[in-house]
Amino acid sequence: RKEVEQDPGPFNVPEGATVAFNCTYSNSASQSFFWYRQDCRKEPKLLMSVYSSGNEDGRFTAQLNRASQYISLLIRDSKLSDSATYLCVVIRRAGNMLTFGGGTRLMVKP
Amino acid sequence: SAVISQKPSRDICQRGTSLTIQCQVDSQVTMMFWYRQQPGQSLTLIATANQGSEATYESGFVIDKFPISRPNLTFSTLTVSNMSPEDSSIYLCSVEGGTVYEQYFGPGTRLTVT
Numbered sequence: 001r002k003e004v005e006q007d008p009g010p011f012n013v014p015e016g017a018t019v020a021f022n023c024t025y026s027n028s029a030s031q032s033f034f035w036y037r038q039d040c041r042k043e044p045k046l047l048m049s050v051y052s053s054g055n056e057d058g059r060f061t062a063q064l065n066r067a068s069q070y071i072s073l074l075i076r077d078s079k080l081s082d083s084a085t086y087l088c089v090v091i092r093r094a095g096n097m098l099t100f101g102g103g104t105r106l107m108v109k110p
Numbered sequence: 111s112a113v114i115s116q117k118p119s120r121d122i123c124q125r126g127t128s129l130t131i132q133c134q135v136d137s138q139v140t141m142m143f144w145y146r147q148q149p150g151q152s153l154t155l156i157a158t159a160n161q162g163s164e165a166t167y168e169s170g171f172v173i174d175k176f177p178i179s180r181p182n183l184t185f186s187t188l189t190v191s192n193m194s195p196e197d198s199s200i201y202l203c204s205v206e207g208g209t210v211y212e213q214y215f216g217p218g219t220r221l222t223v224t
Contacts, residue, residue, distance in 0.1 A: 043202055043215035100152040
């Protein structure tokens with residue numbers, strides 16, 4: 001079993017739709033969680049951190065469920081520019097190294 | 111945020127040869143990281159390079175195959191040695207941001223081995 005798992009998609013949604021991705025992690029000692037965004041043929045960039053209490057940044061909301069070991073990303077009012085691959089990233093307590101999920105591809109259509 | 115450049119941006123190499131990838135950062139950083147992203151896959155950490163010490167390799171990666179240099183706080187190189195088609199991948203360097211949790215990535219080097 002992979003340490004960090006994501007549905008690869010693609011998720012095809014119309015503009016204005018609300019879409020949600022989940023990411024599950026296997027190591028209960030995981031300490032920190034993030035969402036990165038990677039555009040086609042570009043490098044990954046940090047989108048947002050995921051806090052225990054959940055956090056919101058404009059149209060994006062991230063949630064953490066430690067009991068079920070998953071994090072989620074909700075995108076409201078999708079824009080064409082949201083089309084990208086969204087990478088779930090987990091950090092274990094030991095080593096502080098980033099472990100990337102396989103990514104979920106989102107395609108927002110007009 | 112840091113500005114990171116990589117050279118070359120892409121290359122096509124013959125099997126059995128070696129390629130050295132350069133990573134340059136516009137500010138001094140303690141830790142630099144090298145990742146591999148194989149076609150259609152996510153990122154896998156190859157090694158962590160600290161200036162003045164040997165690189166630390168992740169499971170499945172060895173120094174003989176991926177030697178790394180870190181001569182100063184703004185520069186690092188990764189060599190892919192004795193290449194085979196399985197080494198075809200994008201290689202990215204990254205540096206830590208405000209914390210090691212936030213990393214800034216270079217644009218990547220797209221390597222094709224024939």
